[in-house]
Amino acid sequence: xxxxxxxxxxxxxxxxxxxxxxxxxxxxxxxxxxxxxxxxxxxxxxxxxxxxxxxxxxxxxxxxxxxxxxxxxxxxxxxxxxxxxxxxxxxxxxxxxxxxxxxxxxxxxxxxxxxxxxxxxxxxxxxxxxxxxxxxxxxxxxxxxxxxxxxxxxxxxxxxxxxxxxxxxxxxxxxxxxxxxxxxxxxxxxxxxxxxxxxxxxxxxxxxxxxxxxxxxxxxxxxxxxxxxxxxxxxxxxxxxxxxxxxxxxxxxxxxxxxxxxxxxxxxxxxxxxxxxxxxxxx
Numbered sequence: 001x002x003x004x005x006x007x008x009x010x011x012x013x014x015x016x017x018x019x020x021x022x023x024x025x026x027x028x029x030x031x032x033x034x035x036x037x038x039x040x041x042x043x044x045x046x047x048x049x050x051x052x053x054x055x056x057x058x059x060x061x062x063x064x065x066x067x068x069x070x071x072x073x074x075x076x077x078x079x080x081x082x083x084x085x086x087x088x089x090x091x092x093x094x095x096x097x098x099x100x101x102x103x104x105x106x107x108x109x110x111x112x113x114x115x116x117x118x119x120x121x122x123x124x125x126x127x128x129x130x131x132x133x134x135x136x137x138x139x140x141x142x143x144x145x146x147x148x149x150x151x152x153x154x155x156x157x158x159x160x161x162x163x164x165x166x167x168x169x170x171x172x173x174x175x176x177x178x179x180x181x182x183x184x185x186x187x188x189x190x191x192x193x194x195x196x197x198x199x200x201x202x203x204x205x206x207x208x209x210x211x212x213x214x215x216x217x218x219x220x221x222x223x224x225x226x227x228x229x230x231x232x233x234x235x236x237x238x239x240x241x242x243x244x245x246x247x248x249x250x251x252x253x254x255x256x257x258x259x260x261x262x263x264x265x266x267x268x269x270x271x272x273x274x275x276x277x278x279x280x281x282x283x
Contacts, residue, residue: 047158048073049263052168056176056251059183061198067176067254069168071161071261079162086159086238089151101141104129110136160238161261167247174247175199176254181213187220201246203227208244210236212252233260 050073056065074082104110110129117124129136167173177199184191193203201207208229209222222228229240233256241247249257259265 047263048075050165050169052165052174054168054174054176054249054254056178057199058178059180059195059198061195061200064178067251068258069165069174069254070258070263071165071168072158072263072265073162073165074158079166082155083159083162083238083242085151086156087242089149089156090237090239093148095147097145097147099142100144101138103139103141104131104137107135107137156238157261160236160241161257163238163241164247164257164261167241167244172200172246174249176249176251179250179252181211181215181218184215184217184221187217189221189224192218192221193225199248201248205245206243207246207248208240209248210253210257211250212256 049070052069052071054067054069055063056067058064073079104127107129110127112128114125114128115122125133127136131137131139180195183195196203196207203225204227206227206229208231210231210233211218212232214230214232219230222230229244231237231240233253
């Protein structure tokens with residue numbers, strides 16, 4: 001008998017405040033933008049903003065203050081769809097599309113009839129390259145194809161800001177750590193693990209660090225930790241945000257996110273193209 005329980009979502013922040021029912025709704029600011037010169041009356045486009053308070057920790061693990069993250073988010077009824085379209089776009093565009101099989105007309109050999117039509121006791125067969133025999137062709141097998149799909153630039157940015165806001169508003173989902181790039185004189189994984197524990201991070205849980213610049217000693221200290229991802233604004237992507245259990249930011253990273261994905265953000269198209277090109281190269 002089939003069980004009625006549903007499987008949990010594999011993406012971490014789908015269970016946070018942005019995707020809860022209306023009974024768990026957190027107050028948000030809504031901005032409506034009406035389409036000018038529209039010939040019909042339609043529902044105005046809406047973009048919401050959600051304010052999240054994040055604690056700031058020192059390198060020693062002491063709480064020294066708090067900061068705010070105010071990002072654009074998709075409305076609650078469309079948040080799942082926006083994030084889903086963006087993550088499908090990222091994953092599908094990574095596919096190389098080089099899988100290829102041979103049909104019976106492309107397999108070498110098979111020109112001679114293997115045995116007589118009658119009086120052998122076997123089923124009649126006209127070629128050794130039939131799909132019914134090992135070494136034969138493949139029926140309806142994959143052929144090289146282009147898997148890439150398109151997504152609107154603003155929609156992709158909205159999906160990233162929605163996922164970031166979802167992580168920030170979930171309880172314990174995101175923290176801010178003061179700059180610690182100069183605290184590592186040499187690469188030392190043991191010291192990095194000790195710092196993570198002081199910040200309340202479990203090395204067994206997936207964590208994503210977002211920093212403006214990653215120092216060489218810091219990168220080498222954390223590269224042996226399999227659950228850790230260190231990203232910069234040029235490598236920030238939706239999959240790593242959703243795939244992490246904890247989001248760790250620096251004060252400079254918080255300023256960057258508020259400037260790029262905040263309500264009043266204004267990004268030049270050239271800067272956006274450069275960032276998207278770097279994201280695709282990182283993928």
